Amino acid sequence: MNTDTKQALSTKVGRRSFLKMAGLAGAFGATSAFATAGVTRAATDEEVKNPFPGSKKVRTICTACSVGCGITAEVQDGVWVRQEVAQDHPISNGGHCCKGADMIDMVRSEVRLKHPxxxxxxxxxxxxxxxxxxxxxxxxxxxxxxxxxxxxxxxxxxxxxxxxxxxxxxxxxxxxxxxxxxxxxx
Ligand code: SF4
CATH class of the missing domain: 3.40.1050 (Beta-carbonic Anhydrase; Chain A)
Incomplete structure (x- = not known):
């Protein structure tokens, strides 16, 4: 995967999807339909660990109800790219309901409705x-x-x-x- 492709993927998919795709690329290797000469490669350990280099972590809360569970949002170049539960949050103690677990999709989902x-x-x-x-x-x-x-x-x-x-x-x-x-x- 070249840098541009990796960058495009990194800004569009969540961590789990990225890891799955990285795993797929590694598993299929040169026989994969994705593996057009030099376009794909297995993600390095460093990329698997952090597909968003230079991102910064911002503590925030889920806004979907008044409980206010803690979210650690990761921001790269002004764009929200990944989220984790805030393990040390005093209210949620590292837990989320299903709404909070994918709060990032409120802004990043590809099926999000953007126009009337x-x-x-x-x-x-x-x-x-x-x-x-x-x-x-x-x-x-x-x-x-x-x-x-x-x-x-x-x-x-x-x-x-x-x-x-x-x-x-x-x-x-x-x-x-x-x-x-x-x-x-x-
Ligand atoms: S994660 Fe669920 S319970 Fe927590 S604030 Fe969001 S909607 Fe409310």
Missing amino acids: MVKEGGKWKRISWDTAYERISSKLKSIRDKDGPDATIFLGSAKMSTEQAYYFRKFAAMYGTNNIDHQARI
């Missing part, structure tokens, strides 16, 4: 933020005008941070309803 999408004619298509806001606000307004605000329910996400949950609650109240809950309760 709408399904039309059975197909998903990207729309602008302005169009999305316009469609959502007119729909909400027409429901409230016709049937009143209690014809809706606002359902929060388990991946919302505590601060986002606060805004979401305020938004429902301003819209005029107390019909708001958290998805974990259903």
Whole structure:
């Protein structure tokens, strides 16, 4: 694996995926379809130990609920590249639930939704933020005008941070309803 390829992989995949890929490259060697002349090689012990050289560790917390479990985030060139549990955190003591365990995927997952999408004619298509806001606000307004605000329910996400949950609650109240809950309760 040349330096550019390694760099590209290192910035896109988590540690476990990187180790798996490094293991695969080593196991398949020259017979692998990946092993196009000189493109792949087994990762060195040093690379397996730290695929993100020069990164720095930042102590932070998981934002997905008010427990605030400790995370040690690893940052390389301003990009969050890896996470570990903070073993010495006084609340979580090195434990995480499944939401906290992949908190890094909130920003790095390749399947993360990055743009508003709408399904039309059975197909998903990207729309602008302005169009999305316009469609959502007119729909909400027409429901409230016709049937009143209690014809809706606002359902929060388990991946919302505590601060986002606060805004979401305020938004429902301003819209005029107390019909708001958290998805974990259903
Ligand atoms: S890891 Fe789980 S329990 Fe801990 S703060 Fe995050 S969501 Fe809450």
